[in-house]
Amino acid sequence: MSEIYINHKPDSNAFSADRPRLTRKETLEKFGISDEEALT
Amino acid sequence: MSVVPGTRRGGCLCGAVRYTAGLTKLEFGACHCDMCQRVSGGVNLSFEVPAASMRIEGEGSVVSYRSSDVATRSFCGICGSNLWYRGNDPSGKPQHYAVGFGTLDDKSGMIFASEICIDTKPDAYDFAGSRPRQTTAEVLG
Numbered sequence: 001m002s003e004i005y006i007n008h009k010p011d012s013n014a015f016s017a018d019r020p021r022l023t024r025k026e027t028l029e030k031f032g033i034s035d036e037e038a039l040t
Numbered sequence: 041m042s043v044v045p046g047t048r049r050g051g052c053l054c055g056a057v058r059y060t061a062g063l064t065k066l067e068f069g070a071c072h073c074d075m076c077q078r079v080s081g082g083v084n085l086s087f088e089v090p091a092a093s094m095r096i097e098g099e100g101s102v103v104s105y106r107s108s109d110v111a112t113r114s115f116c117g118i119c120g121s122n123l124w125y126r127g128n129d130p131s132g133k134p135q136h137y138a139v140g141f142g143t144l145d146d147k148s149g150m151i152f153a154s155e156i157c158i159d160t161k162p163d164a165y166d167f168a169g170s171r172p173r174q175t176t177a178e179v180l181g
Contacts, residue, residue, distance in 0.1 A: 001164060001165060010141075010147040010148075010150070011148075012068070012147065012150050012151060012152050013070075013085065013152045013167060013169075014167065014168045014169070015165050015166065015167060015168065016165075016166045016167065016168035017165075017166070
């Protein structure tokens with residue numbers, strides 16, 4: 001299990017345990033998607 | 041019934057359905073029951089809004105599915121966003137809305153207050169933090 005767009009997650013809830021957590025920027029970089037190509 | 045601390049706006053992904061909700065408390069909860077997992081595609085987080093405090097725009101785009109004798113679940117017929125859950129009352133008394141937390145425009149200040157049907161939560165994840173967690177039997181009482 002992983003989490004992406006972690007910087008968009010509301011502060012009020014979080015999953016416990018360690019796992020990869022990528023910000024939107026890191027997610028787009030990982031999948032080679034440009035900012036313009038990203039829908040959200 | 042007092043509505044504090046004001047109203048919040050929200051809506052579906054495509055914007056066809058919008059709502060203004062008068063909140064009685066800044067709290068939301070998770071339901072881990074099988075039906076909520078299926079309808080949400082994950083974890084169903086929702087907050088309660090009294091029936092009289094809910095104003096809906098674009099109601100023509102709302103599609104409702106009576107998922108059991110107990111409740112009806114509604115979603116946007118255009119984009120499919122999960123919108124809310126309402127109990128079925130045989131007497132016709134308006135039931136409160138359990139509105140999808142993710143549909144809120146502004147989620148700030150909301151407190152994750154409870155988890156129910158914790159016994160049917162998949163083992164694969166847990167929410168961090170401490171809060172009341174009830175089993176299905178405890179909820180049904």
